[in-house]
Amino acid sequence: MLLVLALAGCSAPSQSPIPTAVERLIVVTPTVQMTRVPTVVRATPTSHPPSATPAERILDDASCQAALLTHYTAASDQCLAADDGTICSGGTDAGFASGAPIPADTVKLLRSPPFSLDAGIGLLWLRMAQSLLADALLIGEVELRDLSSDSSWRALTIESGSTRENCAGLPPFGALVLQSRYGQTARLEINNVALAIDGTVVVMTQAQSSYFIVIEGSATLRVGARSLRLLVGTQASLAYEAGDWTTPADLPAEASLLDYANLAELPIELFPRPLPIPQPGYAQTKGRVNMRAAPDINGRLLYQVPAGETMTVLGISIDSEWLHIRLGNGEMGWMSAGLLAKNLDKNLPVYAEAPPPLQRLGVHANRAIVNVPAGGNLRAAPDTAFQVLRTLPIGTETKLLARSPYSPWVKVQASDAIGWMALFTLTTQSVIGSLPIDYQVPLPTRATPTPSFSFGGGHAYPDPSGGY
Numbered sequence: 001m002l003l004v005l006a007l008a009g010c011s012a013p014s015q016s017p018i019p020t021a022v023e024r025l026i027v028v029t030p031t032v033q034m035t036r037v038p039t040v041v042r043a044t045p046t047s048h049p050p051s052a053t054p055a056e057r058i059l060d061d062a063s064c065q066a067a068l069l070t071h072y073t074a075a076s077d078q079c080l081a082a083d084d085g086t087i088c089s090g091g092t093d094a095g096f097a098s099g100a101p102i103p104a105d106t107v108k109l110l111r112s113p114p115f116s117l118d119a120g121i122g123l124l125w126l127r128m129a130q131s132l133l134a135d136a137l138l139i140g141e142v143e144l145r146d147l148s149s150d151s152s153w154r155a156l157t158i159e160s161g162s163t164r165e166n167c168a169g170l171p172p173f174g175a176l177v178l179q180s181r182y183g184q185t186a187r188l189e190i191n192n193v194a195l196a197i198d199g200t201v202v203v204m205t206q207a208q209s210s211y212f213i214v215i216e217g218s219a220t221l222r223v224g225a226r227s228l229r230l231l232v233g234t235q236a237s238l239a240y241e242a243g244d245w246t247t248p249a250d251l252p253a254e255a256s257l258l259d260y261a262n263l264a265e266l267p268i269e270l271f272p273r274p275l276p277i278p279q280p281g282y283a284q285t286k287g288r289v290n291m292r293a294a295p296d297i298n299g300r301l302l303y304q305v306p307a308g309e310t311m312t313v314l315g316i317s318i319d320s321e322w323l324h325i326r327l328g329n330g331e332m333g334w335m336s337a338g339l340l341a342k343n344l345d346k347n348l349p350v351y352a353e354a355p356p357p358l359q360r361l362g363v364h365a366n367r368a369i370v371n372v373p374a375g376g377n378l379r380a381a382p383d384t385a386f387q388v389l390r391t392l393p394i395g396t397e398t399k400l401l402a403r404s405p406y407s408p409w410v411k412v413q414a415s416d417a418i419g420w421m422a423l424f425t426l427t428t429q430s431v432i433g434s435l436p437i438d439y440q441v442p443l444p445t446r447a448t449p450t451p452s453f454s455f456g457g458g459h460a461y462p463d464p465s466g467g468y
Helices: 062-079
Strands: 001-005 025-030 086-088 108-111 123-127 136-137 142-146 156-158 173-182 184-192 193-206 207-221 226-231 234-239 283-285 289-292 301-305 310-316 321-324 333-338 340-344 367-370 376-377 388-392 398-402 409-415 417-422 426-429
Touching: 062 086, 062 123, 108 123, 123 184, 136 142, 156 173, 173 184, 226 234, 226 409, 301 333, 310 340, 388 417
Parallel strands: 156 184
Antiparallel strands: 001 025, 025 108, 086 123, 108 142, 123 136, 136 173, 142 156, 156 193, 173 193, 184 193, 193 207, 207 226, 207 234, 283 310, 283 340, 289 301, 289 333, 310 321, 321 333, 367 398, 367 426, 376 388, 376 417, 398 409, 409 417
């Protein structure tokens, strides 16, 4: 028997009037035993025709951005710390009735509506089981069905709709964001396409096509005997028979540069692992290339990146001599464009200084909790060679201030104490790569002041064990 829970949330302003029977988040849960809750059957499409918009429903850009920020912050506070194997609703109405995430293996269908001022949630986190090495975020109008026999969400179908809201800053289409766990390969099946993900992939459907868009790392698509590898900044599409997302009508087409307009407004701060949306295409090192903090030959040296690295491109300098890039480990900086092989769109954003790095919203920004049962050591500098200032008990809340230029350590403040802690002694949802690097700390005797790709240059990874 099916138990259907219909829930509502609050978010951005609406371009269309809210009908009497509003589409809500639908969760379909199989139950082994009979239950007194009646089965509810609803056959509603995932796309809705637009209709006239009352003038009072249209907000100006400033009001719209404020509403979005409020919605995203509440969603972040509620769901970013959810456990593996759970589903969490990002609605400001406390989500699944009690506000707590529910077990993912008890759910077979997820349907989230477009953002709406009066109804709908539009944000839904699917924390997959640890063994699947992946997390997912549903944004806007998305329907997800679990086809796996073990209710693991290893195999699923997706159908997404378009945004109906007249609000600048909203994604134009519903989307599924899939991220592999840091430095690992996730293997899933989406719309009957075998997908190996080493990074972040956005999946959406339009008309009768599925789009697979790589915005971090790389991914490999396989249909039958045909496979296609996608690098960051590229996408591929597959056509399907009408109404059937389990049967691709053809093999994957060749990769093309991603369509930036479809992705520009995704709420990247809410990703399980946040990252900037890349420009179409990518750059690759042909030999060892220096990455610097500014688009200048005298800019601070951050890394010496070896040959063969594929990198995200975010922008270009005013003189077109330098590319602003992001490495697979999350670090960002500038590289001489003439030293790189490139497959890029011609219309890159131009700026003299890199935009500020993004950080989490709400309670998860710059907060970390000591997770060591015996307590975590607060030291005078970011290495075990330096003096212990005090030991912070497990559960102590700290504020993140900066990161190390040469080790996976962070500078924290706990009450009146400031010092350095190894990142693995802390639990945090903060974006470590967005913290400023403190270059004034002393070097331990075994360190080198010359940064390289393997040591130095701000190696405070989100996961100290590695990168791509």
